[in-house]
Amino acid sequence: MAHLAAPAPDARAPDIATLGLDPQRPLVIVDVDEVLGLFMEGFGRFLEERGLEFRVDRFALFQNIYRPGETEHLDIAEGKRHYDDFFRYGAGDMEPAPGAARALADLARQAGVLILSNAPAQARLARSRWLGRHGLDYPLILNSGPKGPLASALVRQIHGPSAFIDDLIPNLDSVAEAAPQVARFQMVADQRLRDLAPSAPERHTRIDQWPELSEAVAETLRRGARDAA
Incomplete structure (x- = not known):
């Protein structure tokens, strides 16, 4: 079962270490709906x-x-x-996005992975169980509203590059405003929605297939680590 975040020190953000994440490693923050799950x-x-x-x-x-x-x-x-x-x-009746579990497992070799989902409070346990059943057993935080402030508070706790993956432009824009140092990627898993989804490639990289997306995120983190060295 995914680790459920408890209230913590930095504004609304839990302490990274209490989630089992190493502050010395890069961090990847990932959405659930239309990113990890259909x-x-x-x-x-x-x-x-x-x-x-x-x-x-x-x-x-x-x-x-x-x-x-x-x-x-x-x-x-x-x-x-x-x-x-x-x-x-x-909420348990949802298929995982193709390739998502393997992609996060690959990214977890070089970075901490944290799942940040906008979902109602009653989803906490069901969402955690769903993640665990589908090989996505990473720390989970439920949020409401713009994701930028919480993402900013999370990445301030780490010493390394970070990336944020979401399907919604408002969430990506929120992170861009609150934490511009975070690399941002848009991903829309449901093929029916891809042509309908607004995108802003001049602000956020859009990649809708997990194998290509994980490679792009991994390379961005490696480049960020080299630049910081």
Whole structure:
């Protein structure tokens, strides 16, 4: 089971050492949904079991939930209730992104790996168990809102280069603002979403396949370590 982070010293950030990570090593911070796991697929199956449809019409969440035959998406508040229920009851029904476990295992040979997920509080145990079942047993922190402040507080604790991987431009931009020294990579695991996902290649490197992404992250960390030496 993934190590669950406890409250800690530096603002909202847990102490890196208490998570079993070495502050002398580089750090890779990784998102879960649409990066390590195929969230939209799992959530779509969950909605189908409730008689609803999840249409991949846009790079959005609640605006893609419909009642069969209807042209207007479900009310946002009702969609959010289903989202919360998914994390409470169905979050284990999600396939891992192809190549994710092997890629993180390769990166873990040269860096600490930490998983930073925006998910409701009730997802903590289910998400931890899901990670463990799929060979992704790394320290897990649940967050809400922009990820930049927490990522900044985490990387300030290490002595070496760092990288951040997420599917959402707002999270990548947040890290760019709060911790510009962190290398940023955008990854969208679900093939149906790739053409719909906004990207900003002038600010964040976009790589949607884990083998290529892990190689790029590893090389960035090696280069950062050489530059710091």
